[in-house]
Amino acid sequence: MLIDKRSYESTYSCHEYKEKKRCPNCGSLNTKKNGFSYGQILTIRGKTKRRTQRYFCNECKSSFTHFGKNVRKHSSDHLKRQAVLDFVLTKSSLQEVGNRYLLSKTTVLNWLSLIFDEQQTFQIDASRCSGIIQIDGKEIKLGGKKKTILLSIDAKTKQPLSYLISNGENTLTTESFLKSLKLKYPHTVDGVISNFGRGKCFLGVVERVFPQVPHQICLVHFMRYVWMFIPRTKRSKFYLRNKLLKSMIKKVIKAPTREESIYWLNKINHFKPFFRASYHNRFIRSINKNYEHLTKYFDYEFLNTNTNIIENMIRQLNRKLKNMDGFKSEKNLADFMNIWFTGYHENYEN
Numbered sequence: 001m002l003i004d005k006r007s008y009e010s011t012y013s014c015h016e017y018k019e020k021k022r023c024p025n026c027g028s029l030n031t032k033k034n035g036f037s038y039g040q041i042l043t044i045r046g047k048t049k050r051r052t053q054r055y056f057c058n059e060c061k062s063s064f065t066h067f068g069k070n071v072r073k074h075s076s077d078h079l080k081r082q083a084v085l086d087f088v089l090t091k092s093s094l095q096e097v098g099n100r101y102l103l104s105k106t107t108v109l110n111w112l113s114l115i116f117d118e119q120q121t122f123q124i125d126a127s128r129c130s131g132i133i134q135i136d137g138k139e140i141k142l143g144g145k146k147k148t149i150l151l152s153i154d155a156k157t158k159q160p161l162s163y164l165i166s167n168g169e170n171t172l173t174t175e176s177f178l179k180s181l182k183l184k185y186p187h188t189v190d191g192v193i194s195n196f197g198r199g200k201c202f203l204g205v206v207e208r209v210f211p212q213v214p215h216q217i218c219l220v221h222f223m224r225y226v227w228m229f230i231p232r233t234k235r236s237k238f239y240l241r242n243k244l245l246k247s248m249i250k251k252v253i254k255a256p257t258r259e260e261s262i263y264w265l266n267k268i269n270h271f272k273p274f275f276r277a278s279y280h281n282r283f284i285r286s287i288n289k290n291y292e293h294l295t296k297y298f299d300y301e302f303l304n305t306n307t308n309i310i311e312n313m314i315r316q317l318n319r320k321l322k323n324m325d326g327f328k329s330e331k332n333l334a335d336f337m338n339i340w341f342t343g344y345h346e347n348y349e350n
Contacts, residue, residue, distance in 0.1 A: 023057035023064065030058045080111045088112075088336055089343045091319060112335040122345040124186055130156035131190035132302060134310040135178070135202065137169040138317060142333055149317075149337065150177045153310045155193055160313065160345050161185065165334060169198040171205055178209040189213055191303050195221040196290075203293065216296045216303040219253050226250075229279055238277050245275055249287055258298040265291060313344070 021031055033055055056063050079101060087097045087108055094105045101108075132155040137148050148169040152161040162181050166173035174197065182189065192215045194202045206215045226249055230242050248268050255261035265287065272284055287294070297303045320340065 021055050025062045026060040028057055028059040031055050080114060083108055084111050088339045109332050112332055122342050124161060124184060126186035128157045128159045129187035130154055131187050132156050133189060134193045134307050136307055136310045138314050151310060152181050153313055155304055155309055158309055163341050171201045174201050174205045178205060182209060191300060193304050193307055214296045214300045215293055217293045218307040220306045241275055245280055252287060253294050261295055
């Protein structure tokens, strides 16, 4: 009877060091020591000599070591874990890690799965949940195809919550991500902060998954769009009108009180015929249509008006991805993100 490797390891571990070893092939304890096998093993210090105790089973007449039957370990577990963690959690590129430990890039990527299997899934700490969450997406390329990593974090305690690797930032993937987060989050969600999302995919989805929950749009992102698409050049024939509209939009969303905000919104609508460019009309429609989401913080003071916390998280992920040589497969990406996100969670706790 062939014993499953994992069940064998759990059974083997229950014995004391000097007790007889259980045969991984038939499960018998009728075994005896049978000399040693000699070889070399790659460790962090380089190749070192190794002597491994061999055993013989009197029942099925097979020999084995504590690694199992017909298993030779060429690299230490400590080396595998250290190489993978250096690759995932530091700024070192895949080539740099390979050179440091005398390994090929393929070997390090293959070890990702081994370390992923040993990784313990982190648990969201309920005592550190404020009820205010931030969500955002990070685009990445895998084999020439675009992938999106959706991320969430607690807006007050900075506790990372969850992530999802998807084919794109759209309504379907966002809804699936938020529903999964809703099941995991051990606290009532009292507020959501995000940008509009690609194609404004966050707006309707947040309202469906978290009905009656206030949703604040990041004002930094919105003003970035304003400055990006309304020309700043003085050579534009609408230069003065562009400058005036940007100033009025800023006063609408960053006014000290809602009364003053509404006053400037009415001003924009009153002078609408004065703004003749197509992009003027586009932003006037946008500020009217999304006014409630842009100014939700007037009614709920606990809502942040920016997504700086999750942006910092994405910035740290970008620093790592910038030095990477890419992934061989979707599984490599999934294993990498699991280890990176778990490491980020552990750093947060420390």
